Each structure stands twice: as C-alpha cells, then as structure tokens.
Amino acid sequence: MNGILPLLRQRLRRDGVQLALWTVGTVALAGAGYGGVQSSYGDEQERVALLATVMANPVILLFRGLPSGADDDQMVVFLLLPWLLILAALMSSFLAVRHTRGDEEDGRLELLSATPAARWSPSVATVIHGTIANVVLGVLVTAAFLANGAPATGSVLVGLSCTLVGVVFLGVGLVAAQLLSTSRGANSLATWILVGTFVLAGAGNALGTPSDDLTRMQSSWLTWLSPFGWAENVRAFDANAAGPIVLLAGAALVLVAGALALQSRRDIGGAFIAERAGRASARSALASNLALVARMSTPSVVGWVVGGALVGILSTSLGAVASEIGGENPAVADVLDKLSGGGGDLERGIVVVFFMMLGIFAACAGVQTIVRARQDETRGTAEAVLATAISRVRWLGDYVIVAVVAASATIAAGVLGAVLGAVSLTDGGGLMRDAALAGAGQLLPAWLFIALTALVFVVAPRLTIALGWTLVMVAAMIGLFGPLFGLDEDVARLSPFAAALTPTTTGVDAGGTWWVAVVTAAFAAGALTLMRRRELASGG
Amino acid sequence: MTSVIRTADLHKDFGRVAALDGLDLEVGEGQVHGFLGPNGAGKSTTIRILLGLARPTSGSAQVFGSDPWTGAATLHRRIAYVPGDVSLWPNISGGESIDLLSRLRGGGRGAEYTASVQRLSDAFEFDPRKKGRAYSKGNRQKVALIAAFAVPADLYILDEPTSGLDPLMEVVFRHEIERVRAAGATVLLSSHILSEVEVLCDRVSIIRAGRVVESGSLADMRHLTRVDVSFAASPTATRGAAAAVPGAQGVTEEAGRVSLTLASDAVAAALPRLGALGVEGLRVSPPSLEELFLRHYGDDPATVPATSGGTGTGGGTGTAADTAPAGQVGAEAAGTAGPLRRDRR
Numbered sequence: 006m007n008g009i010l011p012l013l014r015q016r017l018r019r020d021g022v023q024l025a026l027w028t029v030g031t032v033a034l035a036g037a038g039y040g041g042v043q044s045s046y047g048d049e050q051e052r053v054a055l056l057a058t059v060m061a062n063p064v065i066l067l068f069r070g071l072p073s074g075a076d077d078d079q080m081v082v083f084l085l086l087p088w089l090l091i092l093a094a095l096m097s098s099f100l101a102v103r104h105t106r107g108d109e110e111d112g113r114l115e116l117l118s119a120t121p122a123a124r125w126s127p128s129v130a131t132v133i134h135g136t137i138a139n140v141v142l143g144v145l146v147t148a149a150f151l152a153n154g155a156p157a158t159g160s161v162l163v164g165l166s167c168t169l170v171g172v173v174f175l176g177v178g179l180v181a182a183q184l185l186s187t188s189r190g191a192n193s194l195a196t197w198i199l200v201g202t203f204v205l206a207g208a209g210n211a212l213g214t215p216s217d218d219l220t221r222m223q224s225s226w227l228t229w230l231s232p233f234g235w236a237e238n239v240r241a242f243d244a245n246a247a248g249p250i251v252l253l254a255g256a257a258l259v260l261v262a263g264a265l266a267l268q269s270r271r272d273i274g275g276a277f278i279a280e281r282a283g284r285a286s287a288r289s290a291l292a293s294n295l296a297l298v299a300r301m302s303t304p305s306v307v308g309w310v311v312g313g314a315l316v317g318i319l320s321t322s323l324g325a326v327a328s329e330i331g332g333e334n335p336a337v338a339d340v341l342d343k344l345s346g347g348g349g350d351l352e353r354g355i356v357v358v359f360f361m362m363l364g365i366f367a368a369c370a371g372v373q374t375i376v377r378a379r380q381d382e383t384r385g386t387a388e389a390v391l392a393t394a395i396s397r398v399r400w401l402g403d404y405v406i407v408a409v410v411a412a413s414a415t416i417a418a419g420v421l422g423a424v425l426g427a428v429s430l431t432d433g434g435g436l437m438r439d440a441a442l443a444g445a446g447q448l449l450p451a452w453l454f455i456a457l458t459a460l461v462f463v464v465a466p467r468l469t470i471a472l473g474w475t476l477v478m479v480a481a482m483i484g485l486f487g488p489l490f491g492l493d494e495d496v497a498r499l500s501p502f503a504a505a506l507t508p509t510t511t512g513v514d515a516g517g518t519w520w521v522a523v524v525t526a527a528f529a530a531g532a533l534t535l536m537r538r539r540e541l542a543s544g545g
Numbered sequence: 546m547t548s549v550i551r552t553a554d555l556h557k558d559f560g561r562v563a564a565l566d567g568l569d570l571e572v573g574e575g576q577v578h579g580f581l582g583p584n585g586a587g588k589s590t591t592i593r594i595l596l597g598l599a600r601p602t603s604g605s606a607q608v609f610g611s612d613p614w615t616g617a618a619t620l621h622r623r624i625a626y627v628p629g630d631v632s633l634w635p636n637i638s639g640g641e642s643i644d645l646l647s648r649l650r651g652g653g654r655g656a657e658y659t660a661s662v663q664r665l666s667d668a669f670e671f672d673p674r675k676k677g678r679a680y681s682k683g684n685r686q687k688v689a690l691i692a693a694f695a696v697p698a699d700l701y702i703l704d705e706p707t708s709g710l711d712p713l714m715e716v717v718f719r720h721e722i723e724r725v726r727a728a729g730a731t732v733l734l735s736s737h738i739l740s741e742v743e744v745l746c747d748r749v750s751i752i753r754a755g756r757v758v759e760s761g762s763l764a765d766m767r768h769l770t771r772v773d774v775s776f777a778a779s780p781t782a783t784r785g786a787a788a789a790v791p792g793a794q795g796v797t798e799e800a801g802r803v804s805l806t807l808a809s810d811a812v813a814a815a816l817p818r819l820g821a822l823g824v825e826g827l828r829v830s831p832p833s834l835e836e837l838f839l840r841h842y843g844d845d846p847a848t849v850p851a852t853s854g855g856t857g858t859g860g861g862t863g864t865a866a867d868t869a870p871a872g873q874v875g876a877e878a879a880g881t882a883g884p885l886r887r888d889r890r
Contacts, residue, residue: 110678187635187678189635189636280676280679282638282674282675283637283638283639283640283641283673283674283675283676284638284640284641285638285640285674286640286641286643286644286659286662286673287640287642287643287644287648288641289654291641291644291645291648292645292648292649292653292654293648293649294649297634297645300637301634301636301637384632385628385630385631385632386632386633386634388598388628389626389628389631389632389646389689390646390649391598391617392596392598392621392624392626392628393621393646393649393650394618394619394621394622394649394650394651395618395621395649396617396618397617399618538600540598540599540600541593541598541599
C-alpha cells in the first residue's frame with residue numbers, strides 16, 4: 006500500500022471546497038429543521054394532528070421518514086432524516102465514482118497505477134477519503150442536534166446513521182464504478198440505486214401498520230430492503246435500536262470489499278459491463294448543431310420530463326386525498342392549510358405548491374442544457390463545431406432552443422400527469438384547470454433561468470456552471486421554503502417561481518408575470534447580442 | 546498570385562501576455578505553407594484568429610479577402626480545420642462525429658461522400674463504431690482528419706495534424722495533402738515536426754514569440770544554410786586538414802569523427818580535396834530545416850548550450866539578423882548544429 010498518504014492528501018485537496026459546502030448544507034438543513042418544526046408545529050397537539058394526517062395519507066410517507074412519536078426530536082427525525090441521509094448518500098456515491106472510474110476514464114489512474122501506488126492504493130485512498138468525509142458529516146449533524154438540546158444518545162445515532170448510509174453509498178458508487186466503463190454510467194447506476202432504495206423505504210413505510218394512537222408506524226418488510234429503511238428503523242430519540250446500525254455497517258463492509266474484489270479481477274480501463282458499439286455512420290437527422298445539442302441533451306431531459314410527470318400526478322392525487330381527510334377532521338384541515346401556505350382551497354393550494362416544484366424541475370432541465378454549451382467549450386468540441394459554417398449567435402441559440410423545449414416539455418409532462426391524477430376524481434375538472442394554469446404560469450420562470458444562464462455564459466464563461474445552478478437553487482429555496490422559515494411573502498416573491506401566475510377561485514393571480522417576462526426577454530436579448538462579440542473561451 | 550491568408554501586424558494579448566506581437570503572414574493560393582514554431586510561439590492563437598474563434602487585439606487578418614471574425618460562418622464553408630488536440634463527444638461514435646462535422650460544413654451526404662469516408666477510413670485503418678471517449682489520441686486525430694479530407698475545401702488549416710499518428714499513418718496523411726494540393730487547394734500546415742514540413746511544404750514561415758521571423762521557399766532558405774560534412778578521423782584526415790578545406794567552418798573532432806560545415810555552393814569544389822585526403826565514412830548531410838530552426842530558436846542559452854569546439858563565425862547569420870543579439874548568438878547556434886544532430890542519430 007504505497008502512496009496512500011499523498012493520494013489521500015490529493016483527494017482532500019481536490020474535494021475540499023465541494024465537500025465543505027455539501028457538509029455545511031446538510032448540517033444547516035439539520036439545524037434549520039428544528040426551527041422549522043418548532044415554528045410550524047409548536048405544540049404537541051399540532052404535531053399529533055400532523056402525524057394522524059400522515060398516517061392516513063401514505064403518499065406523504067414517500068417523502069418523509071418513519072413516524073416514531075410526537076416529540077420535538079422525533080418529529081425532526083421524521084421530517085428530516087431521509088433528506089439528511091440522501092445528501093450524505095449522494096455526496097458519497099459521486100465522490101466514489103469521481104476518484105475511481107472518473108480518474109480511470111480520463112487516464113489519470115493509469116498514470117498513478119504505473120507508480121508504486123499500483124492497483125490498490127488509489128481505491129483504498131478513496132475509501133478512506135470517503136469515510137473521513139462521512140464521519141465529519143455525521144459528527145457535525147450530531148452537533149447540530151445537540152446544539153438544539155436533543156438527547157445525546159439519539160443525536161449520536163442520527164449522526165452515525167448519516168455516516169453509515171454515506172459509507173454504504175460510497176460502496177455502491179465503488180461497485181458501480183467497477184461494473185461500468187464510464188463515470189457517467191457509474192454515476193447514473195449509483196443514483197438509480199439510491200433513488201430506488203429511497204422509494205423502497207418510503208413505500209415500505211407507507212404500507213406499514215400504524216399504532217393505535219397514530220403517532221408511530223411499523224414499517225412493512227419492503228423498508229427492510231433499503232439502507233434508508235434501516236437508518237429510519239434505528240428510531241433515534243425513540244427506540245434507539247442498535248440492530249439496524251449493525252446492518253448498515255455490515256452492508257458498507259460487504260460493498261467496499263466487493264468493489265475491491267471486483268477490481269482485482271479486471272484490467273485497468275476495463276469493465277464488467279462492456280460498452281455497446283456505436284453506429285458506423287450518423288443518422289440522416291444528425292446534420293446540424295441543433296440536432297447535436299438535442300441528441301446530447303435527450304437522456305437528461307427525459308429524466309426531468311419523467312420527474313415532471315410524477316410531480317404532476319402527485320399534485321392532484323395528493324390534493325384530493327388531503328382534502329378528504331380535511332373534510333373529516335377540522336384539526337387536520339387546519340394543519341394542511343398551513344402546509345400549503347394558506348389561502349382557503351386546500352386542493353388548489355397543494356397543486357400550486359407542487360407546480361412550483363415543477364417549475365424548478367423545468368428550470369433545471371433548461372439550465373442543464375445551457376451548461377452543456379460551457380462543457381462543450383471547455384472540452385474543445387465547441388471549437389470543432391464553430392470552425393464549420395455556423396455563426397456564434399446561432400450556435401448559442403441552438404442551446405437556448407433545446408433548453409426552452411426541454412423546460413416546456415417538463416411542464417407539459419407535469420400538466421399531463423396532473424390531468425391523469427385528476428381523472429378519477431369527482432371534481433377533477435376544476436383541478437385540471439388549476440394545473441393547466443399553474444403550469445402555464447411556471448413556464449416563464451423556467452425560461453428566465455435559461456436566459457439568465459445563457460447571459461452568464463456569454464459574460465462570465467467560467468462562472469456558468471456554478472452560478473447557473475446556484476441561482477436556480479437559491480430561487481427554489483426562497484420560493485419553496487421561504488414561507489416555512491418565516492420569510493415575508495413579498496420577499497419570497499422575489500423568487501420567480503413564487504412570483505408566477507397562479508389560479509384562484511375566480512380566475513388567475515398574475516403575480517409578477519410582467520416583470521419576469523421583461524427580465525427574461527432582456528436577458529435573452531442581451532445574451533444573444535453579446536454573443537456576437539464573444540470569443541471562444543476554452544480555458545477552464 | 547492571390548493571397549488566401551494575409552495578416553498584417555497582428556497582435557493578440559491575453560492579459561499582460563502578448564501571444565502575437567506583430568505577426569505578418571501571407572499564404573498564396575495553391576500553396577502548401579508550413580507554419581513552424583515551438584510550443585507557445587503563437588501558432589494556435591494565429592489559427593484561432595484565422596478561423597474567427599478569437600479576435601485580434603490589433604492588426605488585420607484576412608482569409609479569402611474577408612475578415613474571419615465577422616464572416617466566420619460564410620468563410621467556414623470553404624475551410625477544413627483539424628485542431629491540434631482533437632476532442633470528441635464522449636457518447637457519439639467516431640463515424641457519427643465524422644458525418645456530423647462533414648454535414649456542418651455543408652457536405653456529408655451522397656454516394657461520393659460515403660465512398661471517400663470509406664476510402665479514408667480504410668487508409669487510416671480507422672474503426673468508426675467506437676464511442677468518442679474510447680478513442681486514443683491518434684484515433685481522435687483520425688476523426689478530425691477524415692472529416693477534413695472527406696469534404697473538399699478551398700483551404701485546409703491543420704494545426705499539428707499528425708501529433709499522435711504513427712509513421713505509417715503519416716504517410717497516408719502526406720498522400721492526402723498531395724491529393725488536395727493537386728486539386729488546387731491551399732494548405733496551412735502548422736507543425737514542429739521539421740521532416741514533415743520539409744517533405745510537404747512549398748513555403749515556410751517560421752514563427753517565434755508571436756512574430757514571423759523567417760518566411761520564404763525552402764530553396765531560398767536552404768541557400769542560406771550550410772551543409773554538414775563529416776568523416777572518420779585518420780592519420781591523414783585530421784582536424785587540421787579539414788580546416789584547410791576552402792570555405793570550411795565550425796571544424797570539430799568528436800568521438801573519432803571530424804566534422805565541418807560548408808556553404809551549399811562550396812560542396813562540389815571541396816569534394817576533390819576530401820578525396821585526396823583519403824577520407825573514410827564520408828557523410829554529407831544536406832542543409833535541413835532543423836538548422837534553420839536552431840538558428841531562430843537557438844538564441845536562448847537554455848535551449849542550446851554553447852560548445853567550446855565551434856569555431857564558426859556566422860556564415861548564416863545574414864537573414865537571422867532581425868535583431869543584433871540574435872544574429873550574434875545565431876552564429877553560435879550554427880556552430881552547434883553539427884554536434885547536436887550527430888548526437889541524435
């Protein structure tokens with residue numbers, strides 16, 4: 006095991022900022038969760054009512070943890086733990102692939118393996134690096150809980166769950182990197198496993214057996230197939246069970262050892278699942294930059310469109326369920342009213358909240374497409390295209406066109422999903438109208454972020470990727486969580502997603518449609534005009 | 546002859562660094578023009594300006610008589626470009642990339658095109674079915690080369706096109722250059738591989754630190770350089786005898802061989818003298834671009850160490866005297882050229 010230390014140092018250095026931001030974000034979420042729970046569900050009655058609602062409405066459990074009582078701490082774990090876990094898991098699986106298959110694909114691993122570091126040291130250094138990152142994250146999460154006055158045992162178990170789930174997904178990433186020959190492929194395999202097991206845990210909880218007082222849920226066996234489910238069944242601040250912790254540790258060990266065993270059975274650069282051969286010549290349609298951008302973007306756009314459709318289905322089906330419960334239980338209705346930001350009509354409120362989410366998805370689909378222009382520029386493929394008969398403005402314009410189509414398709418899929426979700430309802434027609442209006446309203450905010458990212462790309466190319474994504478995320482946070490964290494509604498409306506046109510009982514609330522439209526047009530015009538004068542900026 | 550490429554006093558600054566410092570380049574129609582210079586001399590920057598991918602800080606650049614910055618898209622219909630470092634789309638196959646690039650240039654369809662891609666793929670022994678990320682450097686280069694040669698162009702701009710190709714493929718590349726030359730196209734071939742330029746190019750411009758320091762036909766340049774002559778040292782063929790040959794300069798003896806340099810037109814006259822000395826293992830190396838190159842890059846003491854054996858007194862400094870110090874050190878460089886070249890063989 007030569008050279009572990011230098012390799013480890015190199016990894017910490019390469020990832021330092023990224024991991025610090027990721028960890029700070031996760032810990033901030035844990036810390037903010039307490040404030041959120043205390044302000045939204047300050048007294049026990051409200052919490053019990055919320056839990057009762059949740060028990061009756063399994064769909065919510067897909068996105069939350071395992072109910073284990075109505076205390077402050079138990080509620081925070083119920084509401085937040087899955088998200089803390091998923092952040093640790095994403096951080097770890099990306100980390101694993103980045104330092105194994107990513108390096109291997111770019112040829113760096115070959116360079117390293119030709120030194121005395123040889124075959125094992127890079128992988129072992131990655132395991133140590135990932136473990137350190139997860140331990141730091143776990144310790145800080147524990148600290149965040151302790152700082153809010155939570156009992157020590159539970160806090161440590163929450164932190165330990167985050168650490169172990171992180172290391173499990175470190176192992177998942179490592180194994181995926183052994184199986185597939187590209188980092189993109191390995192990342193998507195790991196992410197699909199992550200999403201799959203997350204949903205499995207949620208579905209298992211939703212199908213579980215509630216306790217008589219409706220404050221606890223017994224997971225069904227499905228949950229036990231998922232690392233997320235194990236972490237939730239630790240039931241920190243309640244049972245504080247050790248069994249699932251052992252399961253997590255065991256799985257982490259098996260996966261990491263499995264990845265190393267797989268690595269010993271293959272060549273460098275090889276993979277267990279070989280890549281298919283490509284076409285010998287291009288399809289007739291691949292004849293323009295527009296076709297190229299569309300082709301490159303399609304896989305990720307499909308992901309956003311499917312996500313959009315799911316959000317749409319949930320928006321109407323969930324709204325209807327919530328409304329039913331609300332009709333039977335006034336206390337619950339009150340809680341749900343708060344959840345959806347108030348305004349009277351519960352179903353419509355839920356549709357609006359979900360469609361804000363849909364708008365964010367659409368913006369992400371668009372921003373990801375514009376970001377591709379920057380990636381093509383740094384990779385050098387933009388140079389090859391711009392050396393052919395295409396103008397700079399047209400070249401960027403093609404990315405904008407594909408981005409607008411991607412964003413619009415995501416929203417269309419959401420509206421379609423909402424219609425599907427509402428078909429079986431008695432008063433489905435009204436909800437369909439609400440969904441169509443809310444969807445139309447979210448088009449402009451999504452386009453705004455496309456224009457904004459394009460403008461950043463033209464003016465400050467190096468910032469495209471970081472700034473493009475950050476701006477969407479900030480607007481998403483302000484729009485979605487601003488009210489929950491006590492932001493004034495006027496301030497929240499600074500987020501284009503919250504300023505969008507929304508349906509009301511009598512018609513529509515135009516919100517900030519006009520300023521969003523003006524700003525979008527200005528950004529788009531600015532980007533395309535300035536592109537005339539912009540040189541190729543290939544330097545990373 | 547009309548100029549296809551003409552730049553005048555071209556400057557390009559990147560921050561404080563002047564990548565181009567008054568570059569004057571002229572390439573006539575139908576020429577295969579070598580664009581020689583070491584890494585960092587400004588070759589790729591010049592090419593990017595010629596393609597309208599970068600804008601000059603000052604000065605003018607014209608391609609086919611128009612400004613490449615404003616008329617890029619139109620001009621590019623007539624240009625085929627091979628970048629020095631080819632990158633491909635990771636998940637698009639090599640064959641698809643070739644078709645795409647050809648179509649973006651306005652060709653890429655029809656039986657004639659298909660036949661020429663097939664011919665080039667066979668000649669370059671290229672497998673078009675692999676995905677972009679799976680290709681080695683040489684194979685990525687082949688994608689760009691096949692795409693460039695599959696659709697006819699009026700101007701080929703090739704930036705170190707053979708880096709990463711093996712010698713057999715370089716031969717294929719030369720055939721293609723001969724083919725497009727015969728078709729009347731103009732070629733700007735940037736390179737630091739002298740033998741390649743020597744074989745292919747009618748004219749050569751040597752660029753150094755952002756300006757062209759020498760430009761002309763190879764015949765012109767050879768005239769200004771000196772021929773290396775060397776033979777095995779023996780009791781009769783000594784260093785002293787070599788120094789007595791009319792016109793001999795830079796006489797040295799090293800590892801049992803005596804070497805000297807002669808002006809190109811003095812070689813014939815010197816041969817009888819050498820014969821009379823009874824020399825063995827006589828080697829006469831024609832003036833090469835390498836020597837020219839060394840004259841222009843050799844004035845950096847770090848790159849060419851001065852040797853004590855050289856007695857040369859600047860036979861070839863005339864054209865190198867763009868600046869006085871360069872001329873002076875150029876003499877040293879000419880003196881060292883012999884030993885350096887022997888070492889490499």
